[in-house]
Amino acid sequence: MARLEVPEIDYDRYSNRQLAAVPLAVLAVALLIVVGAWVTAGTPVPLGTDFSGGTEFRVAVGGDSPQEAIQTAFPVEPSSIREIPSQGVFVVTFGSGLESPSTAEEAIQCNELEGVDCLSEEQAAAAQQVTYRSSAVISSAFGENLQTTALAGVGVAFLAMALLVFGLFRTFVPSIAVVVSAFSDIVVPLALMRVFGIELSLGTVAALLMLIGYSVDSDILLNNHVLRRSGDFYESTYRAMRTGVTMTLTSLSAMIVLTAVATVFGIDLLASIGIILVFGLSIDLLNTYMLNLSLLRWYKFEGVAR
Amino acid sequence: MSLLGAIRSNWRVGLLVVLVALSTAFLFAPGFGSSASADNPTNLQYGLELDGGTEVRAPLVGVTAEGVAFDNATRGEVSNAVAAELDDVAQRDVITRFQSQDGGTVEATAASVSQDRLGTAVEAAGYEYDAVRNGVTEQTRSRTIQVLQSKINEGGLSGGSVRVIDLPGQRPFVSVQVPGGDRREVLDLVNSRGEVRIVAYEPVEENGTRTYRNTTLFTGDEIRRVGDAIESEDGQPPRVPLRIEGGPAEGIRQSFVDTGVAERGGTRCTYPETEDSCLLVVRDGQVINSFGMQPGLGQSMVNGEWSESPTPAITLSLTNYEEAQQVSIDLQAGALPAALNVDEGTSRTTAPAQGADFKRDSLIAGLLAVLAVSGTVFVRYGEAEVALPMIVTAMAEVYALLGIAALTQYPVDLSVIGGFIAVIGTGVDDLIIIANEVMDEGEVNSRRVFQSRFRKAFWVIGAAAATTVIAMSPLAVLSLGDLQGFAIFTIIGVFIGVFVTRPAYGDILRGLLTDQ
Numbered sequence: 094m095a096r097l098e099v100p101e102i103d104y105d106r107y108s109n110r111q112l113a114a115v116p117l118a119v120l121a122v123a124l125l126i127v128v129g130a131w132v133t134a135g136t137p138v139p140l141g142t143d144f145s146g147g148t149e150f151r152v153a154v155g156g157d158s159p160q161e162a163i164q165t166a167f168p169v170e171p172s173s174i175r176e177i178p179s180q181g182v183f184v185v186t187f188g189s190g191l192e193s194p195s196t197a198e199e200a201i202q203c204n205e206l207e208g209v210d211c212l213s214e215e216q217a218a219a220a221q222q223v224t225y226r227s228s229a230v231i232s233s234a235f236g237e238n239l240q241t242t243a244l245a246g247v248g249v250a251f252l253a254m255a256l257l258v259f260g261l262f263r264t265f266v267p268s269i270a271v272v273v274s275a276f277s278d279i280v281v282p283l284a285l286m287r288v289f290g291i292e293l294s295l296g297t298v299a300a301l302l303m304l305i306g307y308s309v310d311s312d313i314l315l316n317n318h319v320l321r322r323s324g325d326f327y328e329s330t331y332r333a334m335r336t337g338v339t340m341t342l343t344s345l346s347a348m349i350v351l352t353a354v355a356t357v358f359g360i361d362l363l364a365s366i367g368i369i370l371v372f373g374l375s376i377d378l379l380n381t382y383m384l385n386l387s388l389l390r391w392y393k394f395e396g397v398a399r
Numbered sequence: 400m401s402l403l404g405a406i407r408s409n410w411r412v413g414l415l416v417v418l419v420a421l422s423t424a425f426l427f428a429p430g431f432g433s434s435a436s437a438d439n440p441t442n443l444q445y446g447l448e449l450d451g452g453t454e455v456r457a458p459l460v461g462v463t464a465e466g467v468a469f470d471n472a473t474r475g476e477v478s479n480a481v482a483a484e485l486d487d488v489a490q491r492d493v494i495t496r497f498q499s500q501d502g503g504t505v506e507a508t509a510a511s512v513s514q515d516r517l518g519t520a521v522e523a524a525g526y527e528y529d530a531v532r533n534g535v536t537e538q539t540r541s542r543t544i545q546v547l548q549s550k551i552n553e554g555g556l557s558g559g560s561v562r563v564i565d566l567p568g569q570r571p572f573v574s575v576q577v578p579g580g581d582r583r584e585v586l587d588l589v590n591s592r593g594e595v596r597i598v599a600y601e602p603v604e605e606n607g608t609r610t611y612r613n614t615t616l617f618t619g620d621e622i623r624r625v626g627d628a629i630e631s632e633d634g635q636p637p638r639v640p641l642r643i644e645g646g647p648a649e650g651i652r653q654s655f656v657d658t659g660v661a662e663r664g665g666t667r668c669t670y671p672e673t674e675d676s677c678l679l680v681v682r683d684g685q686v687i688n689s690f691g692m693q694p695g696l697g698q699s700m701v702n703g704e705w706s707e708s709p710t711p712a713i714t715l716s717l718t719n720y721e722e723a724q725q726v727s728i729d730l731q732a733g734a735l736p737a738a739l740n741v742d743e744g745t746s747r748t749t750a751p752a753q754g755a756d757f758k759r760d761s762l763i764a765g766l767l768a769v770l771a772v773s774g775t776v777f778v779r780y781g782e783a784e785v786a787l788p789m790i791v792t793a794m795a796e797v798y799a800l801l802g803i804a805a806l807t808q809y810p811v812d813l814s815v816i817g818g819f820i821a822v823i824g825t826g827v828d829d830l831i832i833i834a835n836e837v838m839d840e841g842e843v844n845s846r847r848v849f850q851s852r853f854r855k856a857f858w859v860i861g862a863a864a865a866t867t868v869i870a871m872s873p874l875a876v877l878s879l880g881d882l883q884g885f886a887i888f889t890i891i892g893v894f895i896g897v898f899v900t901r902p903a904y905g906d907i908l909r910g911l912l913t914d915q
Contacts, residue, residue, distance in 0.1 A: 151753060180756065198582055198748075226753035228582065234743040235456075238569055246873035253869045261862050299814070299882045302874055303821055303889070306867030310828060313862045322855070336835035340828040343775045347824055350771040351764055358760035362813045362881075363820070 099338045101331055104386070112387035116379050120277040123284035130287050138283055141292030144240050146233030147172075148187040148194045151226040151359075152201065159183060165219035166201045168212060177359030182226060184359070194230040201225055243298045247305075251279070254305050261313070266396050267320060270388035271312040274380035278308035282372035296365030303366070304373040307344065311337035311381045319389050326393055334382060345374045409910070415903035418895075419795050422802025442805040446812035446884075449758045451751030452578035453585040457744025458570045459535050459543060459737040461508040464521045466529030468502045469495075477526065481505055484520035485512060491594060494736060496538055506535050508737035534570045539736045547575060549732040550588055554724075556580050573739055582748045589739040592683050593729035595619060597715070599658035600670060600677040600689065611671070613679070614658050621647045623710070625730040628723035636690075636716040637723035641730070643713065648706040655692075661700035666691035680715055680726060687726070690716045761816045768820050769794065772827050784911055785834055792904045793826040799895050800888055815884040822892030825867060829860045829896060830904050837905075843912040853905050860901060864893045 104112070127137045142149050154162055163174055163185055175184045191197060201223050203211035211217035254275065259268045279301055286293065318333035319326060352367030406413060426441045439445070447454055469477055474495040482490040485507065492509040505528070507517045518531045535543075544561045551559035559577040577585050599614045619625075626640035643651060655661040659676035668677035670689035677689045692700075696713070699705040717723040749757075772793070776786045797819050804811055836856035843849050867889065874886030 153752075179760075182753075182756075194746075195582055195586060224752075225750055226756075227747070227749040229745065229747040231745045232741075232743050235745050242569075242877055246877050249873050250870045253872075254866050257865055257869055295814075295882050296817070299817065299874065299885050302870050302886075303867075306863075306870035307825070309866050310825075310859075310863040313866070314832065314859050317859050317862070321858075332835075332839055335839065336832055339779050339835065340831050343772055343779070343827055343831060344824045346771040346775045347768040347820070347827075351768045351820060354760075354764040354767050358756075358764065360757060360761055360764060360813060363761065363764055363817055366817050366821075 099335045102334075102382070104327060104330065104390070109387040109391045112383045112390075116274070116277060116384040119281060119376070119379065123277070123281045126284040126287055127280060136293075138286045138293045138297075139290060140236075140240075141294040141297075142186060142229065142231055142236075143294045144236045144243070146231050146236040148191045148197070148228065148230045150185040150187075150198070150201075150228045151182055152185060153180070153182050153224040153226055154222055155181070155224075156222040159222070162219045162222040165216055166223045167197055168200045168216075169197060177357075179357045179359065182359060184361075194228065198225065198228055239295075247279075247298065247301055250302050250305050251275070254309065258309065258313075262316060262320065264320075264392075266388055266392040267316045270385045270392075271309055271316065273388075274312055274377070274385045275305060275309050277380050277384070278304055278373050278377050281376040282369050285372045286369070291365070291368060294361065294365050296362040297369050300366040300369030300373070303370060307370065308373055308377040308380075311341055311377060312385050314340075315381060315385060316389065319393060326390065330386065337381065338378065341374050341378055345371065348374065409906045411899070411902040411906045414899055415792070415795055418799050418802075418899055422799050422805075425802040425806040441801075442808075443801065444805075444808045444810050445754070445758070446810035446815075447576060447578060447747070447754075448749050448812045448881075449754045449761075450578055451749050451754040452576065453580045453582050453746065453748040454574060454576045455585055455589055455739065455741065455744065455746040456564065456572050456574045457589075457739040457741050457746075458572055459508070459540060460510050460740045461506050461535040461539070461737045462512055462514050462517045462531060462533055463536055464505045464517055464528045464531045466502060467495075467505050467521060468527045469497075470526065471501065472526075477505060477524070480524035480526075481507075481517075481520050484523045485509075485516065487511055491734070494536075494539060496536060498536075504536050506539055506737075508535060508539070510738075510740070535737050540571065540573070542736050544573065546593075546732050546735050547573075547589065550593065550728055550735075551575070551577065553728045553731055554588065556584065556588070572744065575739070579751070580748075582746060586741065586746065590741065592735045592738055593725075593732065594683055594734035595726055595729045596681045598679040598681050598686075599654065599660045600668075600673070600679050601658045601660070602673060602676065612658075614654060616654050616658070616660070616678075617643065617647070617651050619730045619733055621651060622730060625727055628717075628720060628727045630720050636718065637720045639715045639717065639723050639727045639730070641713050641715065643711040645709065645711075648711045652700050652703065652706040652711070655700050660692055661697045662692070663694070663698055663701050665694035665697045678715075680717065682726065682729065687722055688715075688717050757813060761813060765816060765820055769823060772823060776827065776831070779831075780834070785838075785908070788904060788907045788911075789827065789830045789834065792830060792900050792907070793823050796826045796892060796896055796900045797823055799899070800892055803891060804888070809884070809887075812881060812884055814881050815888050818885040818888030818892065821885070821889045822896070825863075825889075825893060826896050826900065829863065829901050832856050832859055832863075833901060833905055834908060837908060837912070843909075846909070846913060849909045849913060853909075857901075861897065864897045867893050 131137045152163065156162055160174055163183060169187065169191055171185045172188045173186045177184065199206055199209045200212065201220050202225050203209045203220050204217060211220060255272045258271045262268045314337050315333040318329040322329055348367045348370040352364055352371055355364035355367055477495040478490055478493045482488055482493040488507060488509045492507060494506045494508065497503040505521055514531045514533065521528050540563060544563065547561045556577045561575050564572040564574050575585060575589055596618050597616045599616050601612045603610050603612050621644050622641050623644045624642040629638045631637045660666060660678055666675035668675060668689050668691035670677045675691055677691060679686050680688045705711050715726065717726060773790045776789055780786045800819060800822060833856045837843060837849060837852045840852060871886040871889050874882050875890060
């Protein structure tokens with residue numbers, strides 16, 4: 094049977110500066126992307142319908158040319174049509190410009206609903222192919238409120254986590270090491286969202302909050318081993334790594350599978366939770382075992398001695 | 400070791416077994432929850448996303464002037480005076496409430512009234528006020544919710560619910576959830592105020608030309624009992640029987656007679672060009688039916704017998720049965736004090752077919768995630784006796800969460816399922832910590848060694864659990880869209896994990912490693 098072994102890294106060969114440089118450079122690039130997008134595009138990440146407002150329909154479409162059927166069946170030109178791989182279901186999005194979502198909703202059901210007339214014979218035929226599955230209408234005012242609330246939520250959660258970490262370790266350097274690497278665990282996925290064009294949705298916000306909780310686990314484990322246990326620094330580090338890397342890889346495997354399956358099935362909420370956690374957990378390996386570790390080593394060998 | 404001793408030293412495993420047994424009862428035993436049926440074998444209640452239905456979430460239409468000094472005027476006088484200053488606003492859209500001895504609030508619940516307009520109108524009507532704000536008063540909000548709830552119940556939209564969502568620093572939102580309802584039904588329900596008036600339509604000769612005069616005879620306020628709608632039969636149109644309150648009956652009778660609706664020989668209505676006076680049923684400002692009065696009722700009104708009866712009765716005719724039902728519901732529930740401002744809210748509808756797909760697909764996604772976790776754990780440890788209890792314990796945790804969802808009848812939605820998956824993730828993480836901490840530092844040959852290492856591992860687990868709970872709590876209270884379920888179940892999962900399942904796994908691992 095294949096065994097998963099956590100390799101023992103020869104940390105002796107690298108200085109603290111060298112170790113910290115890589116994750117700090119990644120963080121700097123990520124910050125640049127996020128802040129740059131904020132300045133140029135107005136938002137650090139692209140906003141999904143949940144936050145920008147708009148209307149989203151899900152329709153099941155039969156026939157040979159589903160895209161055409163969708164365009165004919167709806168009375169207004171959709172701003173985007175996305176296919177869900179598994180089951181012939183399409184997600185049709187309209188910007189907040191769609192004046193009457195109810196009219197659009199009724200138009201595609203004009204053959205079934207009483208008292209609703211189809212627009213034309215052509216439209217009736219297209220509507221026949223399109224089956225209504227779901228719809229969400231979010232006003233832009235509501236979306237804006239949600240943005241504020243989400244931002245406040247993430248901010249409060251991060252601050253509370255930082256306070257808790259300081260309370261747990263009661264020393265500055267190890268605590269700030271955890272907080273900085275948690276910060277990076279959130280900023281880097283945000284930058285990746287911008288790069289890959291993943292929109293901010295309720296699911297991604299949940300995942301970002303989840304990351305605050307998840308990503309500090311391996312840092313706490315590392316700090317605990319190095320600071321609170323007896324034994325040589327490198328031996329403690331290796332022990333913490335064996336546990337921590339196993340933990341992260343296990344969660345990572347679950348999240349990769351979740352992302353893949355949820356994407357295929359078009360369960361957007363679960364897919365966006367999954368993808369953000371995949372980003373965050375991956376970058377957490379870098380942050381914990383390079384950034385946090387170098388700060389800890391400096392603290393243990395030089396900081397304490399001062 | 401004796402049996403009793405074995406139980407005593409493994410009581411944490413016992414606790415887990417009890418939890419699993421209880422969850423089984425909550426999930427499957429009849430009596431917990433009512434939703435078990437052929438297509439839903441468990442007691443779990445599903446949310447709108449998984450069962451289909453519509454939710455509308457929106458603030459209420461309205462602005463409120465606060466701290467208005469009434470100067471000994473009555474509520475009616477204040478409302479009248481303010482409404483008179485607002486041209487296009489009916490008096491019913493201005494609500495005056497006492498909040499202190501001689502002052503209170505004036506609300507305008509018409510969409511056309513801005514903060515500035517209300518302020519100007521209150522001032523012009525001669526009352527001083529402190530401030531004008533967006534939104535309505537708490538009393539108006541709870542009355543609106545009551546009315547909406549009874550409209551849902553009476554309208555046959557079974558299982559629908561109405562609640563307030565409070566967001567810190569923002570206007571409260573009203574959420575209307577109707578399982579199985581489609582968007583049009585629900586929007587009709589929340590958009591229409593459902594204010595029904597019975598109006599006399601009376602031809603008047605003025606300088607040789609004929610005009611018509613409308614006089615409100617009575618509204619829902621003067622009705623004691625509203626009957627259910629009656630279907631049309633024997634050539635009779637669909638009807639709604641009403642009983643009028645004793646107090647105002649005489650006044651109402653008088654206006655029936657004065658407007659010429661009640662006449663000895665009855666009246667024949669040919670609305671809108673009519674010789675005789677008509678009775679109009681007006682709903683939200685629209686005439687939905689017109690009819691004359693039968694001779695019998697006309698007779699008893701003219702000679703005064705009608706209002707002497709202990710329960711004066713009148714029957715409304717409607718053009719079709721649906722309309723009759725709607726009028727009956729509106730009169731029973733009363734008019735909505737303020738409508739939902741759907742333009743500033745959200746609405747979501749899921750068709751049952753989509754819900755069924757979500758249910759099946761998210762189950763598959765969850766199971767595959769569990770498989771992935773199990774696979775990784777098996778590969779990492781290579782020993783089934785370490786890995787298997789780990790997976791079983793983590794599954795037990797999710798099972799217990801399902802039990803809690805069934806017990807509390809919390810509607811399971813995609814976000815709750817996301818929470819379950821997150822719990823498997825954190826759960827297995829913690830079990831890995833326990834296993835590694837205990838086994839990494841060499842042979843475990845005594846109970847004491849095990850306990851000491853387990854306690855050290857638990858410090859990390861406690862700290863990790865605390866950070867997860869702290870990170871999730873804003874979501875649990877903020878009601879950020881639909882994520883409350885995600886946060887609540889993640890937090891409950893963490894607590895079950897720390898207090899039940901992880902200690903139990905410790906016992907199991909100790910049994911495996913020390914043969915005790």
